[in-house]
Amino acid sequence: MKVKYAFFGTPEFAATILKKLIGAGYVPALVVTAPDKPVGRKQVLTPPPTKIVAQKYDIPVWQPEKLKIPDSRFQIQNSKLFVVAAYGKILPKEILEIPEHGCLNVHPSLLPRWRGPSPIQYAILSGDDQTGTTIMLMDAGIDHGPILEFRIQKIENRNLIELSKILAERGAQLLIDILPKWVRGEMQPIEQDHPRATYSKIIKKEDGKIDWTKDAAHIERMARAFYPWPSAYTFWRDAGKEKMLKIIDAEAVSDEQTHAKENLRIGTAFMLRGILTVRCGFGALMIRGLQLEGGSEVSTKDFLNGHHNFIGNVLQSQLS
Numbered sequence: 001m002k003v004k005y006a007f008f009g010t011p012e013f014a015a016t017i018l019k020k021l022i023g024a025g026y027v028p029a030l031v032v033t034a035p036d037k038p039v040g041r042k043q044v045l046t047p048p049p050t051k052i053v054a055q056k057y058d059i060p061v062w063q064p065e066k067l068k069i070p071d072s073r074f075q076i077q078n079s080k081l082f083v084v085a086a087y088g089k090i091l092p093k094e095i096l097e098i099p100e101h102g103c104l105n106v107h108p109s110l111l112p113r114w115r116g117p118s119p120i121q122y123a124i125l126s127g128d129d130q131t132g133t134t135i136m137l138m139d140a141g142i143d144h145g146p147i148l149e150f151r152i153q154k155i156e157n158r159n160l161i162e163l164s165k166i167l168a169e170r171g172a173q174l175l176i177d178i179l180p181k182w183v184r185g186e187m188q189p190i191e192q193d194h195p196r197a198t199y200s201k202i203i204k205k206e207d208g209k210i211d212w213t214k215d216a217a218h219i220e221r222m223a224r225a226f227y228p229w230p231s232a233y234t235f236w237r238d239a240g241k242e243k244m245l246k247i248i249d250a251e252a253v254s255d256e257q258t259h260a261k262e263n264l265r266i267g268t269a270f271m272l273r274g275i276l277t278v279r280c281g282f283g284a285l286m287i288r289g290l291q292l293e294g295g296s297e298v299s300t301k302d303f304l305n306g307h308h309n310f311i312g313n314v315l316q317s318q319l320s
Contacts, residue, residue, distance in 0.1 A: 003101065003183050005081040006030040007050070013168045014085040015049035017106055020172035021083070022057055026179065029079055034088055035063045067095060081183070083175065084138060085168075088117075093140050101183055103138040106171040108164065110150060111136060112197035115143035120164055122200040123155060124225035127217070130154050131163070133171035135178060137189045146189030149178050159224040203230065210234045211317050212267040216252035216283035223247045231291070234267075234315045238307065245315070248297050249289030253277070258284045267315045276300040278315060 007018055007028040018031065031054035039046040047055075054061045067089050082103040084091065096103050109119035110132040116122075123131040132152040139145040151170050155163060181187050208230035210219055222232035231246040258272060264279045271277065276287045291297045304310060 003080050003179070004029050004078065005083055005099070006032060006079040007083050007085075008032045008087040008091070009050045009083075009085040010034045010048045010088045011086050012049045013108065013164050014087070015053050016165060016168035017083075017085045017172040017175070018050055018053050020169065021176065022053070024176045026176065027057065028054075028059060028083070030060050030062060032062045032064070032067075032087070035065060067092060082138075085171070090142070091138065096138055096140065104148070104175065104182070105136045105138045105143070105145070106168075106175060107134045107136055107143055108132075108167040108171065110134060110152065111143060111147060112192045112194060114200050115197055116200035118200040118203050120160055120167065121203055121225040122198075124158075124160065124163065125218075125221050127221060128155060131167070133167045133174060135171070135174055144192065144194070146191050148182060148187055148189050149174055157224070159227045161227060205230045208233050209317055210247070210315075212278065212315060213281035216280040216285045219247070219280060219285050220250050220252040223250045234317065236269075236310070236313050236315050238310075244293040246291040246293070247285070247287055247289075248291055249287070251286045251288070252280075252283055253286055254283045265314055267317075269311055269313050269315060271311060276304060276311075 005026070005028050007021070007030070009015070009018060010033050021028070031050055033048045033050045036045050036047045038044065051061050051063070079099050081099050081101040083106070084103055085106040091103065107119065108131070109123060110130070111134045114122050114131070120131065130152055132150055134150040135148045136143065137145045137148060151174055153166060153170060158166070178187060203226070208222065208226045210222065210232055212219070212234070219232060226232050227248065233244050233246045235242055235244055253272070258277070264270060266279050266281055268279045269276060270279070272284065272286060278285045278287065287300050289297060289299055290303055292303070
């Protein structure tokens with residue numbers, strides 16, 4: 001099947017889908033993505049992952065600050081289909097109405113659960129057993145349109161990066177499987193069960209701040225949902241200085257498994273079966289990997305080798 005289409009997407013999730021589509025012979029006529037942005041401490045102007053893929057295959061790229069009917073030189077008006085994956089901007093009605101075959105969105109959740117900008121994070125954080133990828137025909141609402149197809153994926157103990165990669169690859173393959181049938185008019189979209197809809201929000205830096213009075217299982221999910229950004233983080237005092245510590249890899253254990261450590265103050269670091277552990281409001285968090293602000297990710301064993309007085313510290317939810 002050959003159809004002229006434009007691809008809208010920005011982050012690595014979208015780049016994974018774009019690469020798989022190109023590999024299957026579906027090369028877009030245009031890639032629409034966000035503008036280059038400053039990244040890192042040195043604020044180096046960096047292109048989004050989808051732009052890097054597009055340039056590798058000599059595909060034209062359009063990076064509008066605001067999405068309006070584009071200049072005709074990009075020939076977006078002649079595209080018969082739009083494919084959208086984590087673009088990051090709302091497509092106005094006049095854009096949605098351009099392609100003959102509509103706008104197909106690859107959404108990383110089982111719609112109508114977790115509409116919005118952060119569905120993978122919310123699925124992990126909420127303790128869902130499963131999520132998935134949905135191919136949806138876009139309308140003027142946010143993740144509101146009817147569903148063409150979906151695939152279920154177990155979450156297990158995966159973090160954001162791991163789960164995103166799987167959902168992107170599954171979503172791309174699903175799209176490749178259905179595109180010929182959709183273009184030939186052989187598929188009928190099914191309306192979402194709108195009363196069952198739940199909504200995710202944009203993740204902010206402060207969402208990663210750990211409250212040690214919470215359940216250890218919740219904090220463990222934070223570490224997976226917010227990796228690598230904003231991360232699940234806490235604060236501690238080292239040689240009189242307040243420092244931020246990111247929890248990278250952790251496991252929640254019950255109060256029964258901590259051998260009567262419930263007498264410790266909440267937030268206290270101690271050793272359990274040779275592993276750095278922190279007392280929580282309910283249960284405790286065994287930490288296997290962490291990162292000191294400004295440093296690299298390390299195992300807790302290596303961290304403790306350089307911070308011998310860490311055990312016994314009471315970790316804080318914020319700077320004092």
